[in-house]
Structures are given as structure tokens and as C-alpha cells.
Amino acid sequence: MRKFPLVLCLAAAALSLAACKDQRQASGPAATGAAASAPVASASSTAGVSAPSADAGAKVVSASVTTAAAPSKLTPAAQVGQRMFFDPSLSGSGRISCATCHDPAHAYGPANDLSVQLGGADMKQAGTRAVPTLMYKDYTEPYSDEFQNPDMISPPAPGGGMTWDGRANTIAEQAAIPLLAANEMANPSAEAVVAALEHGPYADLFRQAFGQDAFADRKHAFELAGAALQSFQTEDRSFHPYSSKFDLFRNNKIGGTLTAAELHGLRLFVDPNKGNCVACHLIGGGNGGSQDITSDYSFAAIGVPRNRKIPANDDPNYFDMGLCGPLRTDHVPDPRGKGNNKGDKNGETCGMFKTPILRNVATRQAFMHNGVFHTLDEVVHFYNTRDTDPGRWYPRDAHGKVRKFDDLPARYHANIDDQMPLDGRRAGSKTPMTEDELKDLVTFLGTLTDGYAVPADAKPTPNVGVFGPATPPTPTPAQAAPTQKTAAR
Numbered sequence: 001m002r003k004f005p006l007v008l009c010l011a012a013a014a015l016s017l018a019a020c021k022d023q024r025q026a027s028g029p030a031a032t033g034a035a036a037s038a039p040v041a042s043a044s045s046t047a048g049v050s051a052p053s054a055d056a057g058a059k060v061v062s063a064s065v066t067t068a069a070a071p072s073k074l075t076p077a078a079q080v081g082q083r084m085f086f087d088p089s090l091s092g093s094g095r096i097s098c099a100t101c102h103d104p105a106h107a108y109g110p111a112n113d114l115s116v117q118l119g120g121a122d123m124k125q126a127g128t129r130a131v132p133t134l135m136y137k138d139y140t141e142p143y144s145d146e147f148q149n150p151d152m153i154s155p156p157a158p159g160g161g162m163t164w165d166g167r168a169n170t171i172a173e174q175a176a177i178p179l180l181a182a183n184e185m186a187n188p189s190a191e192a193v194v195a196a197l198e199h200g201p202y203a204d205l206f207r208q209a210f211g212q213d214a215f216a217d218r219k220h221a222f223e224l225a226g227a228a229l230q231s232f233q234t235e236d237r238s239f240h241p242y243s244s245k246f247d248l249f250r251n252n253k254i255g256g257t258l259t260a261a262e263l264h265g266l267r268l269f270v271d272p273n274k275g276n277c278v279a280c281h282l283i284g285g286g287n288g289g290s291q292d293i294t295s296d297y298s299f300a301a302i303g304v305p306r307n308r309k310i311p312a313n314d315d316p317n318y319f320d321m322g323l324c325g326p327l328r329t330d331h332v333p334d335p336r337g338k339g340n341n342k343g344d345k346n347g348e349t350c351g352m353f354k355t356p357i358l359r360n361v362a363t364r365q366a367f368m369h370n371g372v373f374h375t376l377d378e379v380v381h382f383y384n385t386r387d388t389d390p391g392r393w394y395p396r397d398a399h400g401k402v403r404k405f406d407d408l409p410a411r412y413h414a415n416i417d418d419q420m421p422l423d424g425r426r427a428g429s430k431t432p433m434t435e436d437e438l439k440d441l442v443t444f445l446g447t448l449t450d451g452y453a454v455p456a457d458a459k460p461t462p463n464v465g466v467f468g469p470a471t472p473p474t475p476t477p478a479q480a481a482p483t484q485k486t487a488a489r
Ligand code: HEC
Pocket: 085, 096, 097, 098, 099, 100, 101, 102, 117, 118, 119, 127, 129, 130, 131, 132, 133, 134, 137, 161, 162, 163, 164, 165, 171, 174, 175, 178, 179, 183, 184, 185, 229, 327
């Protein structure tokens, strides 16, 4: 991030802001009826606990996220997108849809704990990256080398875009990747996808959304299909319900009282001398009226260990280096300084991946771009001890020396970010956080899960704010008393 040379900035910042307006489409007002017109509504498949309600009774944070708020009233385009999202006939195998990997009952992430998912015509082809959540993605602006960080403070640097390397500019563009990838939905061509739509059960809905001659131009129809998927992911509230306990806390609503452990975890998350997570996992106002997205869309190389469970990694010469390839092709290092590279002839972007959104992260079972970790406990321990105890994370070479950052060729190790808590401190030195602190940090991450059921006896909270003392004072009964009117919902 910080190390990326600043070349151009002002023009790009202006551009990315303008693009933001295009990207975020109008949200449909909450209403009933959409589910009826679309038999496989995400809302109906995850019905149950809806947005926080005071009558939920038990004090439980639902383990699997409930993404459905009130059903959204979807435009015809979004209804097409909804049908497509759950339609396995849009795959070469006839067996997977978007929802297979992006399951609405699992925060639009995978239902299993595999590092990478299987797809392809025979359903045996492994992916190379972990499946991200699709929630809160509609605020992401297109990728730029000089992205204006939504914190409005950090200098322009690579940021934005869809996928772990930002190579698709919009959700609409992104859809073409899984539809055509041989190890995902494996359609032979865009034309084949369009033909399936034209002869499928919701062809009329497609025409209603995009015009009677919508299928006439195959190339254009394929773009419309992407637009339909984007409309669904933008309009349907289940993709951005803002129904976590943390949202209640941030907006000072009943039910938003964080426990001492949760509050302590939050303090660690924002403390520059402890977790410092907020430096990349932004909390605060974001693009397009979003709040607390928990990503600033920046790219950073944090050097996670190579995942030997990914078949592609059987080839010792294969490295997934994020921004500089191989899936993304416009930043491939070019030692001669020619070709299609954008100023990173020395591979300054190698190893960098997009900072993921941490909302609903506690529902995930595979973490990081390569899915190398499987619990949040492992993730926070990695942040805490990557440098102090590298032998815990990386293999040893023939001489017994720890091969730190074994998933990035040595010539790019200078790209590894050096912000807290990964500040490059010596092996054997003191860790940034204690074991107890790590526990609280994980507890806090649990408050980011949507579908929080507010306990029946919940009281209004005193607004303690995000940036408080690292160790919160125990509230006295007087402080905890519901004195503020603003606290009531
Ligand atoms: C076989 C599993 C699989 C299927 C099926 C699948 N995806 Fe994905 N999806 C992934 C993976 C893996 C990534 C990350 C790709 C990367 O970083 O290169 C991803 C990324 C995305 C992203 C970008 C999210 C982000 O954080 O940047 C969107 C949007 C998306 N998928 C939508 C869809 C849609 C729409 C469909 C159906 C047309 C679909 N996916 C089908 C596995 C899948």
C-alpha cells in the first residue's frame, strides 16, 4: 500500500468517484411480492430470523447468517438476475449455480470448509482461490492503480474492483468469469449461456426486462445477463442487510450493547499499537453512503503461507501473486520496462491481494485468498506471530531454515506490508497482542455477523464510541442507565 509509487493521482481520484455513481444502482424499497414472482428467492431460502426484532427472545447470535431482511421489491432486471443466480442449467455440468459457491445461507460464501471449490463440466476441477462473500460488494468501485482510499487520508494506491485481484471492474463484468471458467461453471461460450437463457423458463422475463429483441445480439445479451446479476446483487437487501450487532452498536440502537469482551476486541481492532486492523479493514463512512464496510478496498501483501491443498500449487513454479498475475495480466512484471505493464516493471504489486470485507467473516470456514486458514483463531494468531514465530507458519528448507513468505518468490519480498501488527519484528520478540487479547478480538469479529437476534430484555445503551480506551472502564449502574432518548429505536 504505502510502498506503491505514486504516479498519477488527481485525475484517477476524480474518475473513481464518478464511477461510483454508475456502479451503485438504486435500491428497491423493501416490500412484499418479489418472492412470488421468483420461485427460488433468496429471501425464501433463508427465511427465519429477519432483521433484528425485539421479540426474538433468546440471547443468541445465529451461527449461520440469516441474510434475509424483508423481501426486496426487485426490478424485472434484478428478478432475471435472481433466477440466474440459482439456476444450475447455466453451468456446463448442469449441477452448479452461483449459489452453490455463494450460498445465501452462508453469507453468500461456501457452505463447506474447502480451501477452494470444485467445478467444471465433470465437477472435479479445483479452483485456485477461496470463494469470497458477495455481501456488501455493491459499494466497491472499479479498480484503479491510484484508487482514492475511502478513508480520504491515505495517498492514492491500488484499490477497488471485483475478485481478490480486482480484475473485474463491476459485479456485472465479474459474472462472465465464473460462467465461462473451465473449473467453475464451464459454459463453452457466452453464446451458449445466452442460448440457455433464450430457451429457458424465464426468457419472457428477460425480454420484459431488456426489450423484445434482447436476444437478437448475442454479445449484447450476454452483457445484459451480467447486468441482471448485478441488479440482483445490488437491489436485494439480503446482500447488505446491516443487521449485525455491531450495526446496532454503531447506530446506538437497542440491542447494540457490546459485552466487555466484544468492546475490548473492538478497541484492539482499532488500536494502532495492537491489532491495527482498522488501517485496512476500514470502520467508518465509506463509498456510496456505506458504513463500516471493514475494507478500504486497498491491496496489501501480507505473505500468507502457501496452501499445499490447492492442486495448482503442486507445480513449484506456480505462484498466485494477486495483482501481478497470473489471473490478472496488466501488471505482470516486465524487466525490460516495456509491454503492457503499468509501471511495475520490478513487480511492485506482486503478492498484493484486495483487503477482504470482514462483515460476516465469522460464518466463513476458509480464510485468505488461498483459503489456507480455517478458523478465525488461526487468522488472528497468524497476524500476531507471523514475525515472532515464523516457524509456526512456514516450512523449512533443506538446511532447516524457515522459508518465510513461501508463497511469493524472494525477489518480491520487499512488497510485504510492514504495518502493525505485521511490522516485521524479530523472531522471538514480544508479540503485539496477548492470548487473552486475541480471544477478545475474535469475539468482536462475531459482532459483524448479520441477522443478530436482539434479546427481549435489551436496554438502550450509552454510546461508548469506537475509539475509546484500550481497556474499557466497567460501566457503573448510573452510566448504564437509559438516559438518552436517541438510544431508543
Ligand atoms: C465454483 C465456485 C463458484 C461459482 C459457481 C461462482 N463463483 Fe463467484 N467467485 C468464486 C471465486 C473462487 C471467486 C474469487 C475469484 C478470484 O479472486 O479470482 C469469486 C468471486 C466472485 C465475485 C467477486 C467478489 C469479490 O469479493 O470481489 C462476485 C461478484 C461473484 N463471484 C459472483 C458470482 C456469480 C454472479 C456467479 C454465478 C454466475 C458466481 N460468482 C459463481 C467462486 C465461484
